[in-house]
Amino acid sequence: MTTQYTRSLNELSVELNRLNTQVASGRKFAKSSENTSAAIKAFQIRKDMLKTEGYQANVAHAKASLTDAEAALSHIEELMRTASERILFALNGTQSGEERKVVTTELRNIRDQLFQTLNSSTSGSYHFGGTNTTTRPFEIVGGKLQYNGFSLDLPLPADTPAANEALFADLEKDSMILDIGLNTKFDSVTGKVDESTVFGYSIAGINIVGRGTVTIGGEEFSNNLYDLLGALASELESGSYSYDKADALFGHFKTATGSIGKSITVIGAKTSYLEFMAERMADRVFNMQERQVSVEGIDPAAAIIQFESQKFAYTAALQMGSKIIQPSIFDFMS
Amino acid sequence: MSMSPTFLAFHTASRALAASQANIDVTGNNIANVNTKGYTRQRVDQNSISSGGYTQKYGLPMASPGWGVEVSGISQSRDPFLDARFRDQASEKGKLDTILSGLSDLESIFDEASTDGLLNELSNFINDLQTLSQTPSAGDIAFITRTAAQKVTQIMNVYSNQVTQVRNQQIFDLSRVVIENEFNTKVKGIADLNDQIRKEQTYGNTPNELLDKRNLLIDELSELAKIKVTSLPEKITEDLTIERLTVSLYDTATGASISLVDRGLYNTLYVTDNGDRVNVGIASSFGSAASGDITAHFSGGSIRGYLDLINGKGINEFRGALYYRDSMDIFASNFAKVLNDLNTVDPLNPKPLFTASGGGAITAENIRISDEWLADATYITTSTYGSDGGDNILRMIAAIDTDTSFYKDAADPSSTVMFKGSFHDYLSGLIGEVALDAELYQNYTDTSANVLNGLYAARESISGVSLNEEGISLMAYQKSYNAAMRYFTVLDEAVDALINRMGIAGR
Numbered sequence: 001m002t003t004q005y006t007r008s009l010n011e012l013s014v015e016l017n018r019l020n021t022q023v024a025s026g027r028k029f030a031k032s033s034e035n036t037s038a039a040i041k042a043f044q045i046r047k048d049m050l051k052t053e054g055y056q057a058n059v060a061h062a063k064a065s066l067t068d069a070e071a072a073l074s075h076i077e078e079l080m081r082t083a084s085e086r087i088l089f090a091l092n093g094t095q096s097g098e099e100r101k102v103v104t105t106e107l108r109n110i111r112d113q114l115f116q117t118l119n120s121s122t123s124g125s126y127h128f129g130g131t132n133t134t135t136r137p138f139e140i141v142g143g144k145l146q147y148n149g150f151s152l153d154l155p156l157p158a159d160t161p162a163a164n165e166a167l168f169a170d171l172e173k174d175s176m177i178l179d180i181g182l183n184t185k186f187d188s189v190t191g192k193v194d195e196s197t198v199f200g201y202s203i204a205g206i207n208i209v210g211r212g213t214v215t216i217g218g219e220e221f222s223n224n225l226y227d228l229l230g231a232l233a234s235e236l237e238s239g240s241y242s243y244d245k246a247d248a249l250f251g252h253f254k255t256a257t258g259s260i261g262k263s264i265t266v267i268g269a270k271t272s273y274l275e276f277m278a279e280r281m282a283d284r285v286f287n288m289q290e291r292q293v294s295v296e297g298i299d300p301a302a303a304i305i306q307f308e309s310q311k312f313a314y315t316a317a318l319q320m321g322s323k324i325i326q327p328s329i330f331d332f333m334s
Numbered sequence: 335m336s337m338s339p340t341f342l343a344f345h346t347a348s349r350a351l352a353a354s355q356a357n358i359d360v361t362g363n364n365i366a367n368v369n370t371k372g373y374t375r376q377r378v379d380q381n382s383i384s385s386g387g388y389t390q391k392y393g394l395p396m397a398s399p400g401w402g403v404e405v406s407g408i409s410q411s412r413d414p415f416l417d418a419r420f421r422d423q424a425s426e427k428g429k430l431d432t433i434l435s436g437l438s439d440l441e442s443i444f445d446e447a448s449t450d451g452l453l454n455e456l457s458n459f460i461n462d463l464q465t466l467s468q469t470p471s472a473g474d475i476a477f478i479t480r481t482a483a484q485k486v487t488q489i490m491n492v493y494s495n496q497v498t499q500v501r502n503q504q505i506f507d508l509s510r511v512v513i514e515n516e517f518n519t520k521v522k523g524i525a526d527l528n529d530q531i532r533k534e535q536t537y538g539n540t541p542n543e544l545l546d547k548r549n550l551l552i553d554e555l556s557e558l559a560k561i562k563v564t565s566l567p568e569k570i571t572e573d574l575t576i577e578r579l580t581v582s583l584y585d586t587a588t589g590a591s592i593s594l595v596d597r598g599l600y601n602t603l604y605v606t607d608n609g610d611r612v613n614v615g616i617a618s619s620f621g622s623a624a625s626g627d628i629t630a631h632f633s634g635g636s637i638r639g640y641l642d643l644i645n646g647k648g649i650n651e652f653r654g655a656l657y658y659r660d661s662m663d664i665f666a667s668n669f670a671k672v673l674n675d676l677n678t679v680d681p682l683n684p685k686p687l688f689t690a691s692g693g694g695a696i697t698a699e700n701i702r703i704s705d706e707w708l709a710d711a712t713y714i715t716t717s718t719y720g721s722d723g724g725d726n727i728l729r730m731i732a733a734i735d736t737d738t739s740f741y742k743d744a745a746d747p748s749s750t751v752m753f754k755g756s757f758h759d760y761l762s763g764l765i766g767e768v769a770l771d772a773e774l775y776q777n778y779t780d781t782s783a784n785v786l787n788g789l790y791a792a793r794e795s796i797s798g799v800s801l802n803e804e805g806i807s808l809m810a811y812q813k814s815y816n817a818a819m820r821y822f823t824v825l826d827e828a829v830d831a832l833i834n835r836m837g838i839a840g841r
Contacts, residue, residue, distance in 0.1 A: 004787075025448070029447055030447060031441060031442075031445055031447055031772075032441065032768075032769035032772075033437075033438075033441055033770070033772035033773040033776065034773075039766070040762055042447070043446065043453055043758075047457055050454070050457035050460075053461060054465075055464075057461070058464055058468060061468040123469075125469055125471070129722075131719070131721035132722055133469070133470075133722040134471045134722050174721075174723075177724065177728065178467055179464060179728050179731055184728050184731070184732045185732075193725045193729075328801040328802050328805055329806055329809075330801065330805050333805065
């Protein structure tokens with residue numbers, strides 16, 4: 001009888017303790033073996049939540065980078081607008097050589113600013129270097145603009161135009177990439193990242209400045225913003241100034257500035273996609289939190305009621321303890 | 335016509351008094367032992383005595399009253415069948431209890447229900463890799479990533495060490511506590527009691543207290559191993575046959591028995607630790623079995639539970655400590671292999687991120703960050719194109735996150751694939767296994783405890799002392815004692831009348 005009583009007291013207090021832990025911790029189970037299937041589900045949810053946190057951090061980083069790049073690009077756009085106005089002013093037939101020289105100085109100034117902005121960086125990482133973030137992407141070598149160590153004139157060398165074209169195509173596509181939960185895939189043969197499964201968030205500078213060469217009046221010019229500005233400046237101050245040549249150069253310059261707008265549009269599209277992803281992730285996290293609560297958490301009201309009723313049962317059992325030594329025949333013997 | 339002797343009835347009355355006295359004494363002894371562990375309720379064996387007329391050639395043509403009562407002995411109230419069932423169940427529960435407690439220890443190593451462990455650290459490592467992929471050239475982030483990787487390896491080390499610790503604890507318990515201290519002491523105790531009981535019984539005594547002690551020891555022994563108890567008659571003289579009790583280890587699978595105790599003889603067990611295999615041997619001083627390894631012979635009891643926990647490798651056998659140690663080794667070696675391969679761009683110039691401390695194959699116990707990575711946090715290959723891009727970091731993240739084949743031997747892709755899934759899947763699967771086993775054995779143990787309690791109650795109802803019953807007996811025997819005394823008075827008065835008053839009329 002006492003053995004039985006001790007056992008049920010023990011069982012009751014174990015259960016009371018379990019419910020107490022539940023109420024105190026807000027958790028359905030303290031050990032996996034209390035509810036294995038729920039525990040495994042919980043692990044899955046926790047993993048997904050942490051994973052999404054990683055994606056959210058990546059999205060935030062990409063957004064911040066794109067915002068920085070956009071600011072720099074807007075500045076470049078502004079510079080180019082000023083440059084166009086000044087060139088138009090200089091091309092006006094009524095301007096004297098002296099006045100053109102003033103514009104020339106302005107253009108060289110703008111060109112230097114362009115160069116600096118192209119090499120702008122945030123926390124040590126260059127905006128427009130593609131996957132090159134540690135060395136200045138743009139350099140002036142022999143008076144000409146170079147991108148990531150490559151001359152922007154094409155074809156160079158002349159005998160391998162196809163190889164050059166491929167190289168430039170690669171440079172244009174070259175971008176910092178992040179995993180934002182698009183299920184990253186790799187080419188099974190080359191091992192290269194499948195670009196559609198990651199998020200490229202940097203703009204390769206080559207897309208902004210343009211590349212290749214143009215021939216005007218038998219003379220070859222580098223067809224990029226920096227060199228075109230330089231060529232225009234030189235032409236405007238030249239003693240053998242030719243309006244036609246300057247106008248042709250300006251035409252190419254105007255075309256080249258179009259790529260800035262394009263890049264800004266690309267950034268806009270990327271940013272709005274990121275915003276969409278960020279919203280979706282916030283939703284997912286919210287859903288997962290709800291699921292986590294339903295898998296791991298307790299319904300406080302139900303748990304407290306259970307706890308109270310268990311406490312009642314335990315107290316009742318304890319009270320019964322004084323009666324557990326039941327009266328026997330001896331109590332009635334005279 | 336014959337008459338019975340005048341004072342014969344006094345003897346009958348005396349025996350009646352003695353019998354009642356004996357009953358009162360035994361009842362008192364029962365009441366006194368109501369809380370004594372292992373005590374078996376005793377009862378007085380009594381029978382009536384005839385006048386012995388049955389053997390006379392010619393029956394006497396007269397009524398012949400009996401000569402009263404005889405107390406022939408004091409015996410115990412036991413059911414051998416219930417004893418056997420109780421002990422079978424006790425050895426089952428002994429095994430289950432041991433396994434359950436071992437599994438709880440193992441579960442608490444891996445479980446992450448209330449605490450963070452390897453699963454969480456693996457997720458943190460992935461997130462630090464994600465951060466590194468944002469600025470792959472940043473040395474400080476590379477440092478943080480390496481720290482996260484180090485935490486992953488350290489937790490693996492801890493897991494492995496804890497599994498080994500749990501196993502060593504089990505080996506210690508089995509060898510020092512269970513076998514040397516309990517099992518061997520108990521078999522010796524049973525053999526000693528056999529000797530004493532035999533002596534007492536040879537003198538014609540009934541050593542009930544010794545029998546209780548022996549039964550208690552046998553009950554306790556049955557928790558340690560599955561045993562079979564047999565009782566054979568042993569003829570001492572023409573008139574006296576006593577019981578010869580033997581105890582043997584019983585293997586339910588094969589039906590084979592190995593002698594443990596026979597009369598005063600006993601065999602002891604010993605444990606040998608052969609690294610991955612711990613064996614139990616017998617030092618055989620008598621009986622059929624030769625000395626040596628009898629590990630496979632235990633089909634129940636806590637010894638079997640310990641052996642399962644210590645030796646169970648999980649393949650076609652119990653998932654014991656070794657299974658979890660091996661599983662963590664497979665995890666560690668495959669984890670290292672996958673990331674080392676990804677960090678290596680030129681196969682001729684391997685760039686391992688993880689190595690084994692002390693060299694050799696990587697296990698959960700020895701995995702650590704390679705010297706090269708320790709010396710330079712940016713040793714991790716962020717890009718395979720030689721740029722500042724993070725493509726290779728993404729490759730690592732994807733490799734940890736997507737399905738992988740876990741090879742038994744990570745270095746040998748032709749070895750058995752133990753598991754296919756992500757690293758997270760592998761770990762949560764492992765936690766699930768130990769938790770499910772713990773859950774299952776909790777259920778087994780609960781059921782077994784219920785059955786055992788039922789058997790205990792059934793046995794108690796036969797062998798235990800009930801105060802009500804004893805109280806009623808006490809009252810009854812008090813009355814019979816009084817009645818016997820009354821009988822005396824009647825006889826006394828009759829004889830008094832016979833001697834002092836008969837034939838004196840008119841004197």
